[in-house]
Amino acid sequence: MTNTVKTIAIVGGGTAGWLTASIIASHHKSASNNSVNVILIESSNIPTIGVGEGTWPTLKNTLQDIGLKESDVFRKCHAAFKQGAKFTNWVHGNGDFYYHPFTVPLGYGRIDLAPYVNNIENYAIESNFQHHICEKGLAPRTFAEGEYQGTCNYAYHLDASMLGEMLKEHCINKLNVTQIVDTVKSVTLSNDGSIKSVVLNEHNEVDADLFVDCTGASSLLLGKTLGVPFKPVDDVLFNDSALAMQVPYENDDDPVATHTIATAQNTGWIWDIGLTHRRGVGHVYSSKYITDDEAENNLRTYLGKAGEGISCRKISYKPGYHERFWEKNCVAVGMSAGFVEPLEATAIMLVEISARYIAENLPASKENMLITAKRFNSQMDYRWGRIIDFLKLHYMLTKRKEPYWQAHCDPKTIPESLKEDLAIWKYKGPTISDFQGANELFPAASYQYVLYGMGFKPDFTVQQHLYQEHLQADRLIKRNEQLTEQMLQTLQPHRHFINQWLSATK
Ligand SMILES: Cc1cc2nc3c(=O)[nH]c(=O)nc-3n(C[C@H](O)[C@H](O)[C@H](O)COP(=O)(O)OP(=O)(O)OC[C@H]3O[C@@H](n4cnc5c(N)ncnc54)[C@H](O)[C@@H]3O)c2cc1C
Numbered sequence: 001m002t003n004t005v006k007t008i009a010i011v012g013g014g015t016a017g018w019l020t021a022s023i024i025a026s027h028h029k030s031a032s033n034n035s036v037n038v039i040l041i042e043s044s045n046i047p048t049i050g051v052g053e054g055t056w057p058t059l060k061n062t063l064q065d066i067g068l069k070e071s072d073v074f075r076k077c078h079a080a081f082k083q084g085a086k087f088t089n090w091v092h093g094n095g096d097f098y099y100h101p102f103t104v105p106l107g108y109g110r111i112d113l114a115p116y117v118n119n120i121e122n123y124a125i126e127s128n129f130q131h132h133i134c135e136k137g138l139a140p141r142t143f144a145e146g147e148y149q150g151t152c153n154y155a156y157h158l159d160a161s162m163l164g165e166m167l168k169e170h171c172i173n174k175l176n177v178t179q180i181v182d183t184v185k186s187v188t189l190s191n192d193g194s195i196k197s198v199v200l201n202e203h204n205e206v207d208a209d210l211f212v213d214c215t216g217a218s219s220l221l222l223g224k225t226l227g228v229p230f231k232p233v234d235d236v237l238f239n240d241s242a243l244a245m246q247v248p249y250e251n252d253d254d255p256v257a258t259h260t261i262a263t264a265q266n267t268g269w270i271w272d273i274g275l276t277h278r279r280g281v282g283h284v285y286s287s288k289y290i291t292d293d294e295a296e297n298n299l300r301t302y303l304g305k306a307g308e309g310i311s312c313r314k315i316s317y318k319p320g321y322h323e324r325f326w327e328k329n330c331v332a333v334g335m336s337a338g339f340v341e342p343l344e345a346t347a348i349m350l351v352e353i354s355a356r357y358i359a360e361n362l363p364a365s366k367e368n369m370l371i372t373a374k375r376f377n378s379q380m381d382y383r384w385g386r387i388i389d390f391l392k393l394h395y396m397l398t399k400r401k402e403p404y405w406q407a408h409c410d411p412k413t414i415p416e417s418l419k420e421d422l423a424i425w426k427y428k429g430p431t432i433s434d435f436q437g438a439n440e441l442f443p444a445a446s447y448q449y450v451l452y453g454m455g456f457k458p459d460f461t462v463q464q465h466l467y468q469e470h471l472q473a474d475r476l477i478k479r480n481e482q483l484t485e486q487m488l489q490t491l492q493p494h495r496h497f498i499n500q501w502l503s504a505t506k
Helices: 015-027 058-065 069-078 120-127 128-136 162-176 219-226 291-306 343-360 367-394 403-409 417-428 442-453 462-468 469-492 496-502
Strands: 005-011 037-042 080-082 082-090 099-102 156-158 178-181 184-189 196-199 210-213 230-232 239-245 261-262 269-274 279-285 313-316 320-322 331-332
Touching: 005 015, 015 037, 015 058, 015 080, 015 343, 058 069, 058 099, 058 156, 058 343, 069 162, 082 128, 082 462, 099 120, 099 128, 099 442, 120 128, 120 442, 120 469, 128 469, 162 178, 184 219, 196 219, 196 417, 219 331, 239 291, 269 291, 279 291, 320 417, 343 367, 367 403, 367 417, 367 442, 417 462
Parallel strands: 005 037, 005 210, 037 178, 082 261, 210 331
Antiparallel strands: 080 156, 082 099, 184 196, 230 320, 239 279, 239 313, 261 269, 269 279
16 A cells, blocks of 8 residues: 555445545546546446435535536436425324425524424424425426525435446546446455455456445445444344335326335335336335235335336345444445435435545545544444434334334334433424534434424423524414415426426526
């Protein structure tokens, strides 16, 4: 290993690999002065996972930063706007639903509206307009607003394979990333145990200063070669299997949902992601509670006629993550670092965060590499813990009676950190000061939407003296009603907006 990081070899060409390559290469402007040499090695024999179509609003900035036009992303990836998620049947299983929208409540950061709304279970509706925008299937912005802008906050639904293709083309043509199509057959180590090179089937071996493991669930470099232990979390989050289907629309002009629809089942839940050319629908479940056939039956019942004649693909995974993510001169990004489940689309967001950290903190010496690794590991460990708590929150407040859901409510399966949060929130609800700022993935608003949507009711009367801003709160709640009316009048139907916008930007 040389003293400064000049050559970075990324192994793996899935979403994680190409997104990491584009973030590092664009940050280091490798296209203009070759400051850093980014090489990406991808196997033509080992397929990518082929799912991962829901994203988080962070992707807006990421795509903009790496130099992509938003309209090109929509064209190439059959993309749609995602304004949040609708959780159906998670509380009672009787048709109940709530939204986790991406726009924060009115007055967020100045006043917490939760103690003032009429019905806390409708918190998302009384404090925010996006519930209605999603229910009516409207786009998050008007034609007057530019690329990556929007009255409502949003992320994307993207075709996973087209996303990879688009990023690859951008990396090779615009960002000077070198692509090698070959399979890594072995790895050589230096005396200090760091990775010296990866040995390929057909090309020369590749030496690098830093290796990024984006090999997916096989975790070839971090897990298999460097032996960093894997920490399972199936005692908290039980899902370990998924069935995925690509479902065509009946008509080309059928409406496209502008949010992920997450519908709870007797075991697990079904995701329904609307792209412009098809839907991506899948059932994630625990193999301890139902068989694959039962899960397929759930999925086909959900789809009805739309699923007839369409095959589904089974994906198994171990929920968990590695004890360390950066070991010596190797850092894992994507499925190779870990994966818990698709709920709330945290995986691609973690890829963005990890890649940005690597890009911004490329160590200038071997000694610094160790410090950087230690800091990265500590931040990421915190983030994984927060993801697990946040995802568990979606399950553990259910009133559903099936064994799978009851097991989620068993205190033995609830992390201590989440129990502590809930003990505090029993009297005040989550607010911004509960969270660690820069390292936080989900804002307090996300916790509020899920917590109250799931029927959790803090007892605000215990510290009633803190909640005396009735005039201001009532004004904001009224303002939200007006804004909702206004937006329902001005925003266009989602598919219509995308079609018009793309034809105007050709
Ligand atoms: C059911 C399910 C649903 C999901 N839904 C979402 C979602 O909605 N939102 C979200 O954010 N995330 C989601 N994820 C996670 C998301 O799919 C992944 O985080 C994302 O696709 C990144 O995958 P990856 O690039 O790490 O791995 P992969 O796509 O598996 O890519 C691995 C790459 O490594 C290469 N490779 C492997 N071994 C070698 C070798 N020896 N030599 C050379 N190359 C090699 C392969 O060829 C491939 O290119 C989901 C995951 C699952 C299982």
